[in-house]
Structures are given as C-alpha cells and as structure tokens.
Amino acid sequence: MLSLNIKTELRSIFRNYWLASIAVLLFVLCFYAGWNGTNHVSQRKENIAQAVTAMKEADILMATQLDSISNGFEVNLQPWWYPTSPTAVGDQYPRVAAFHPTSLTFIATGQSDMFSHYIKPIMTGDSYTLGFTELTSPVSLLMGHFDLAFVVVYLLPLVIISFSYNILSTEKESGSLVLIASSPLNVSLWLLQKLSVRFVVISGLLSLCLGLVLIFNGNNFNAKSLQLFTTIILYSAFWFALAYLINLQGRSSSRNVIVMLGFWVVFVLAIPSLASQWANAVYPVPSRALLVNEMRSLKAEVVKEQDKLLDDYLRNHPELIGVNADSDESLRRTQQYFAAKDMVEQRIQPLLSTYNTNLEKQQTWVSRFAYLSPAILAQNSLNHLAETSSEHYDSYRQNVRDFAEQWRDFFLPMTFEGKIFRKEIIGQFPEFHFDKTAIRSPIPINSTVLLVLASGLLIVGFRTRGAHEMEKIMQ
Amino acid sequence: MLHAQNLSKEYDSNLALNCLNLSVEAGDIYCLLGANGAGKSTTINLFLNFIKPTSGTAIIDQMDVSQEPLKTKERIAYIPENLNLYGELTGLENLEYFVGLSGKKYDDGTLAEYLKEAGLQANVYKQRVKSYSKGMRQKVGIAIALAKKAKALLLDEPTSGLDPKASNEFSELLVKLSNQGVATLMATHDLFRAKETGTDIGIMKAGVLVEELSAEDINHSDLEKLYLAHMN
Known part of the structure; x- marks a missing residue:
C-alpha cells in the first residue's frame, strides 16, 4: 500500500496548482529573508571593518607621534591624548573587541540587532557596564526580523497547516473516504502515509530553497548546515504530526483549520509571550537606572576618602608601588582615580550580583517554557547556529569584560610606576579573542524534544484511531 | 454470504435499525426498499463496519464484521450513491x-x-x-x-440520478456479476429497478424489515401497491 499511496499522492499533488503556489511562496519567502539577513550581516561586517580600520589608522598616527616625541619634536596634543602617557594610550587607542558574524549568521537575526557587535574597552571604563542591557522581554529578544528563522518558525507552520489540515476531511466531504474505508486497510496508517508524502514534499521544497539560499550566500554544506536542515525538518515534522492527530478526529475542514490555527497561536505567539511576562513578574530585574544612580552616589562617597582609599589600595596591591607619587600631583590623581574606581566596583558588586542573578533566573525560567513551545525550541536552535543567541551574547560580553580587565591591567602598572609609553610597546598590546568553547549547544536537546513531541503525537493519533474505530471518522 | 442476525443500531435513543435478520447468498441480488430514514443505508454501513451495531451481528462470508473488519472488507466492494x-x-x-x-x-x-x-x-x-x-x-x-x-457487492442507491439508459446498463452489469456468483445487497428507491434486477426484495420501514419476498413472485404493480401500503 505504501508505494501505491506515495505514487497516487504524488500524482494528485503534482497535478494540482497548490504545490506550484506553495513552491513559489517558499522560494520568494526564503530568498527575501535570505537577502534581508545578508544585508543585516553585511552592515555588521562593515561596521566592524570601519572600527578596525579606524583603530589601525590611530595606531599609525600614535606611532608617528611617538617617533616625533622621541626625536625631540614637540607634539601639540591635550594631556589626555599624549601618547607617552600609558593612561592616555589605554583610553584613546583602545582595541576593537569584535563579535564577527559567521557564514550562517544571516539565517537568524536573533539578538544581533539588540547589542553592539564590537566594543572598545578603555582603561578608565567601568567594566561592569560593558554591553549591559535590561532584559525586558527575553522572548522578544529571542525572536528577530524577517529572516530565515522568521520564515521557518512563524510562516512555515502556516504553510504546513494549509497543506495538511483537510487531508481526511476533504476525502470525507467529497465522498471518496467511503471508498477508501471500504477497503481492507487501516485508515490511520493510510492517512499517515499520505501525510508523510506531503511532509517529504514540503521538506524537500524547503530544503531546496534553503540550500539555494545557502549556496548564494557562499556556504558549504557541513555539520552546521546539517544541523540547520535537521532542526527545520524536525520542526516541520511536529506540525505535520499535529495535523495528523487533528485530521484523525474526523471533523470538518473548517473546524480542523480553526483548531490548527489555534495551536499556531498558542505555540508560536501565546507561550513565548506568556513566558516573558511571567518571567518578569516572578523575577523582576532591578532597574538599570537604579544601578547607575547607586554607582554615582558610591563614586561621590569614595571621592571624599580618596587618600585613605589609595593607601588601602596600595596595601592590597604592593606590586603597583613604583614611584613616589607625592611629588607628582597628576600621577597622584590618576592613582586616586583607579583606587576609587576599584572600590566602586567592589561596593557595587552586591547590587550587580542581584541584577545578574535575577537576569539568570529569568533566562532559566524562559528556557523552561521553551519545552512547551516547539517554536521557541526551533528559534533557539536557529539562533545558536547563527551565533546570535543570548548565550552567544552573554559569552561575548563576558569575553569583553575579561579583555577589558586585561587591557587595564596592561596599562595600570605603567601608570602607577610612572613609566613612559614607547612605540615598541604597541606590538605587545593584548588582543581580543572571542572564546566560544564555553557556549553549550542546545541543538541536541532541542532536536530530541522536537522528535519526541512529533513521535508522541503520531503515537497518540495511531492509538486513538485504530483500524477498529472508524465510526467517529465516518459520522 | 451476507447475513444480518438480530442487527440493531441506536443513535441517541433513536432506533435506526431494529433487530434485522436477512441473508444474501452467492448469486443473489437483494434489493432493500424503503423511504428515507428506513434503515437501508444503516444496514449497508453496518456491513461495511463504518458504524458499530448496538446489538446483533453482521456477517460476511461467515466472519463477524465487527471482529474481522479487514478480512471481511477483502471480500466486498462498495458503490455509494455518488x-x-x-x-x-x-x-x-x-x-x-x-x-x-x-x-x-x-x-x-x-x-x-x-x-x-x-x-x-x-x-x-x-x-x-x-x-x-x-x-x-x-x-x-x-x-x-x-x-x-x-464476493459480495454493497450498493447504496447506485442508480440514483442516472438516466434510464445508464441505469439499465448498470443493472445489466449487476446481473452479470450475479451470474458470476457475486452476492449483492442494494439499497434503492427504484421499485422498477428492484423488480427487474433483484432476486429478492425487502421492504423496510422505521428500521424494521416489514416485508421480504422473491422478485419472481410479484409483478411491478403489486410491488408498488405493497410498498405504498407499508409506507402509509
């Protein structure tokens, strides 16, 4: 029966205008989304390239100025730009800590439009505010623009619904079901085979569209592409399995489509929205304004006790005691600044910790909800493949914070020891490397959950409407 | 080949079929006559296992349809009205x-x-x-x-809406199949076709088989009178 069903279903599908319409629709959607995503990535690449170019030009200028100074020429610059000062170099000639897009970034905008793709940490900057943002809506951050992920997560289920909601009901309404049901076959199995053919046709069409979009974007087929196709196929399988269960209820076409659209609203819109609102209600994050105010008042307090703070600071950091700063007012002020800054960071830590803890709790809360919605699972996997997930940006920010400390620690001893910055030191600048090894891939577990959900729906459908339970279908 | 034994079907306390007993042997063409809602289609649907009997048994080739739905369907063909x-x-x-x-x-x-x-x-x-x-x-x-x-043919008003020529051709085909030993159970409103084609005729009213006779033993006119007498 399988080969006969496949042959007949394919004949019916290919002789119908429906397939051509869906094929055109999928091609248009995928190519537009791909083009849109590529534009977004190009902009990002351009921004990073501009920043890197500016940095290199500044380095060349700084080297020229240092050469001039060492040759005894006078350079007309403000003190905070003077390149012999380590503090000035640490502040005015920062490195670009960039988060470069990958070849698959164009598939999912994810959080990439919410955060900077490059940060230039400076020596006197507050590392705890780097890339800081409030998580007002974790799921709205999760979802992106009109990209391939949007097409897959939001629109593909609608295409599947339009292609599968009435398989059994149309047979029933047209009268051909009675002929089928009078044959010695299991209607559940027969329906499963028909749906499977449609699933293969849609998956094949979508894979073809995606494959072409990937090729046009210069991608090679590799493990990541395979994960992309697997995620999309499993997500499609879930919607087809849901259609199978609903078809087997034996209701009318109109009722089926309403029920399936209801599920679409629940899984794609309602659960993600509820998840973020609930997370905000259960784990409210302290206001960022509060954090900034707290920081300012702390700064004001510590300024009053700068002398004492510097003594305490140097007691804790004896390696930084190099010169007698008492004789140099400017150096003393710089030292006091860093001592005070360190103290502010220590004192702000409890508030920052509460802020971060609640953010983490929100993320955990939202990630639990993900298992209630295949749409969140699919989006999460696609964001991970595109490296635009919240985990990637969390990791990036942590890498930048670490680099900011490394950058400051590179200049701080020179500042405290009153050393002169020389041209040779430029080559010793720390460089930023984004270490992604700590980012855990959610794809294996997400794929497993999607597979379990799809299989579960198929099993439930198969068990509830077996060969001996035709009455409800035929009524 | 086709046997209904005390076959009943109830829908929400409405008795659609009440204790039906009939037999259609190989080569027979059994025509079920009756008004709309008399229980003709219900009988056919019970033989097809589209619905479950409230009580009684539908048997095809010595197998209970409810117990062996797939095996019994291997032995039948069904032609609906449309x-x-x-x-x-x-x-x-x-x-x-x-x-x-x-x-x-x-x-x-x-x-x-x-x-x-x-x-x-x-x-x-x-x-x-x-x-x-x-x-x-x-x-x-x-x-x-x-x-x-x-081995058995179940027909639910198959000639409804056919022109006389097509209807006649259809009847000829049924007779041909009957001669090959196929048992046919046909629900119909067409008294003329039932008399011309059928070997046996059953008249149903409100779920009950009220009359059963051989087609050979009655002429067109008497069949019509008998049918109308039951319908009034």
Whole structure:
C-alpha cells in the first residue's frame, strides 16, 4: 500500500496548482529573508571593518607621534591624548573587541540587532557596564526580523497547516473516504502515509530553497548546515504530526483549520509571550537606572576618602608601588582615580550580583517554557547556529569584560610606576579573542524534544484511531 | 454470504435499525426498499463496519464484521450513491489505486480490460475523472468490484440520478456479476429497478424489515401497491 499511496499522492499533488503556489511562496519567502539577513550581516561586517580600520589608522598616527616625541619634536596634543602617557594610550587607542558574524549568521537575526557587535574597552571604563542591557522581554529578544528563522518558525507552520489540515476531511466531504474505508486497510496508517508524502514534499521544497539560499550566500554544506536542515525538518515534522492527530478526529475542514490555527497561536505567539511576562513578574530585574544612580552616589562617597582609599589600595596591591607619587600631583590623581574606581566596583558588586542573578533566573525560567513551545525550541536552535543567541551574547560580553580587565591591567602598572609609553610597546598590546568553547549547544536537546513531541503525537493519533474505530471518522 | 442476525443500531435513543435478520447468498441480488430514514443505508454501513451495531451481528462470508473488519472488507466492494473518485487522476489510475488498496495489483492492460468489462468507453480511460459523468464514474465503481474479485457487492442507491439508459446498463452489469456468483445487497428507491434486477426484495420501514419476498413472485404493480401500503 505504501508505494501505491506515495505514487497516487504524488500524482494528485503534482497535478494540482497548490504545490506550484506553495513552491513559489517558499522560494520568494526564503530568498527575501535570505537577502534581508545578508544585508543585516553585511552592515555588521562593515561596521566592524570601519572600527578596525579606524583603530589601525590611530595606531599609525600614535606611532608617528611617538617617533616625533622621541626625536625631540614637540607634539601639540591635550594631556589626555599624549601618547607617552600609558593612561592616555589605554583610553584613546583602545582595541576593537569584535563579535564577527559567521557564514550562517544571516539565517537568524536573533539578538544581533539588540547589542553592539564590537566594543572598545578603555582603561578608565567601568567594566561592569560593558554591553549591559535590561532584559525586558527575553522572548522578544529571542525572536528577530524577517529572516530565515522568521520564515521557518512563524510562516512555515502556516504553510504546513494549509497543506495538511483537510487531508481526511476533504476525502470525507467529497465522498471518496467511503471508498477508501471500504477497503481492507487501516485508515490511520493510510492517512499517515499520505501525510508523510506531503511532509517529504514540503521538506524537500524547503530544503531546496534553503540550500539555494545557502549556496548564494557562499556556504558549504557541513555539520552546521546539517544541523540547520535537521532542526527545520524536525520542526516541520511536529506540525505535520499535529495535523495528523487533528485530521484523525474526523471533523470538518473548517473546524480542523480553526483548531490548527489555534495551536499556531498558542505555540508560536501565546507561550513565548506568556513566558516573558511571567518571567518578569516572578523575577523582576532591578532597574538599570537604579544601578547607575547607586554607582554615582558610591563614586561621590569614595571621592571624599580618596587618600585613605589609595593607601588601602596600595596595601592590597604592593606590586603597583613604583614611584613616589607625592611629588607628582597628576600621577597622584590618576592613582586616586583607579583606587576609587576599584572600590566602586567592589561596593557595587552586591547590587550587580542581584541584577545578574535575577537576569539568570529569568533566562532559566524562559528556557523552561521553551519545552512547551516547539517554536521557541526551533528559534533557539536557529539562533545558536547563527551565533546570535543570548548565550552567544552573554559569552561575548563576558569575553569583553575579561579583555577589558586585561587591557587595564596592561596599562595600570605603567601608570602607577610612572613609566613612559614607547612605540615598541604597541606590538605587545593584548588582543581580543572571542572564546566560544564555553557556549553549550542546545541543538541536541532541542532536536530530541522536537522528535519526541512529533513521535508522541503520531503515537497518540495511531492509538486513538485504530483500524477498529472508524465510526467517529465516518459520522 | 451476507447475513444480518438480530442487527440493531441506536443513535441517541433513536432506533435506526431494529433487530434485522436477512441473508444474501452467492448469486443473489437483494434489493432493500424503503423511504428515507428506513434503515437501508444503516444496514449497508453496518456491513461495511463504518458504524458499530448496538446489538446483533453482521456477517460476511461467515466472519463477524465487527471482529474481522479487514478480512471481511477483502471480500466486498462498495458503490455509494455518488462515487467520488480522485478528479485529478484518470479512470485507469483511479482503478489502479482503489483496487491496489485491497492489495491487488494489475498492469494497465488488465485494468483496461476491467474498465471495458464495466462498459466504459476506451477513449476515456486516460481522461481525468473530473470530466466523467455520474454514469461513467459508477462504471469505474463496477470495474473496481470486478478487479477486486469481490464476493459480495454493497450498493447504496447506485442508480440514483442516472438516466434510464445508464441505469439499465448498470443493472445489466449487476446481473452479470450475479451470474458470476457475486452476492449483492442494494439499497434503492427504484421499485422498477428492484423488480427487474433483484432476486429478492425487502421492504423496510422505521428500521424494521416489514416485508421480504422473491422478485419472481410479484409483478411491478403489486410491488408498488405493497410498498405504498407499508409506507402509509
């Protein structure tokens, strides 16, 4: 029966205008989304390239100025730009800590439009505010623009619904079901085979569209592409399995489509929205304004006790005691600044910790909800493949914070020891490397959950409407 | 071949069929007459296992339909009032599909022979069924029954809406199948066709088989009078 069903279903599908319409629709959607995503990535690449170019030009200028100074020429610059000062170099000639897009970034905008793709940490900057943002809506951050992920997560289920909601009901309404049901076959199995053919046709069409979009974007087929196709196929399988269960209820076409659209609203819109609102209600994050105010008042307090703070600071950091700063007012002020800054960071830590803890709790809360919605699972996997997930940006920010400390620690001893910055030191600048090894891939577990959900729906459908339970279908 | 034993069906306390007993042996054409809602289609649906009996048993070839739904369906062919085939497929492809669902496989030549035997013109075999008339579709239904080599034929008002010529051709095909030993149970409103084609006639009213007679023992006029007498 399988080969006969496949042959007949394919004949019916290919002789119908429906397939051509869906094929055109999928091609248009995928190519537009791909083009849109590529534009977004190009902009990002351009921004990073501009920043890197500016940095290199500044380095060349700084080297020229240092050469001039060492040759005894006078350079007309403000003190905070003077390149012999380590503090000035640490502040005015920062490195670009960039988060470069990958070849698959164009598939999912994810959080990439919410955060900077490059940060230039400076020596006197507050590392705890780097890339800081409030998580007002974790799921709205999760979802992106009109990209391939949007097409897959939001629109593909609608295409599947339009292609599968009435398989059994149309047979029933047209009268051909009675002929089928009078044959010695299991209607559940027969329906499963028909749906499977449609699933293969849609998956094949979508894979073809995606494959072409990937090729046009210069991608090679590799493990990541395979994960992309697997995620999309499993997500499609879930919607087809849901259609199978609903078809087997034996209701009318109109009722089926309403029920399936209801599920679409629940899984794609309602659960993600509820998840973020609930997370905000259960784990409210302290206001960022509060954090900034707290920081300012702390700064004001510590300024009053700068002398004492510097003594305490140097007691804790004896390696930084190099010169007698008492004789140099400017150096003393710089030292006091860093001592005070360190103290502010220590004192702000409890508030920052509460802020971060609640953010983490929100993320955990939202990630639990993900298992209630295949749409969140699919989006999460696609964001991970595109490296635009919240985990990637969390990791990036942590890498930048670490680099900011490394950058400051590179200049701080020179500042405290009153050393002169020389041209040779430029080559010793720390460089930023984004270490992604700590980012855990959610794809294996997400794929497993999607597979379990799809299989579960198929099993439930198969068990509830077996060969001996035709009455409800035929009524 | 087809036996109903104390067969009853109740829908929400409405008795659609009340303790039906009938037998259709190989070669018989049993015509069930009755007004709308008399229980004719319910009887057919019970033999097809589309619905479950409230009590009693429907038996096909000595097997309880409820217990052996798939095995009993291997022995039957069904032609409803409106035989809705797949419009996008040709007559030949529809025949291949619906016969194939019963596990039988033929080459195109053999399938064409069955269509020819059912009286379909050769030039329409490869035309899409959406262009077929009702009579042509019913002939494909007969071809399905022939190709399935069904032992029993269940027909639910198959000649309804057919013109007299097509209706007559259909009846001739039924007789032909009957001569091959096929047992036929046909629900119909057509008294004339029942008398002309049937070997046995049953009249149903409100779910009860109120009259059962041999077609040979009654003429058209008496059959009509008897039928109307039961309907009043």
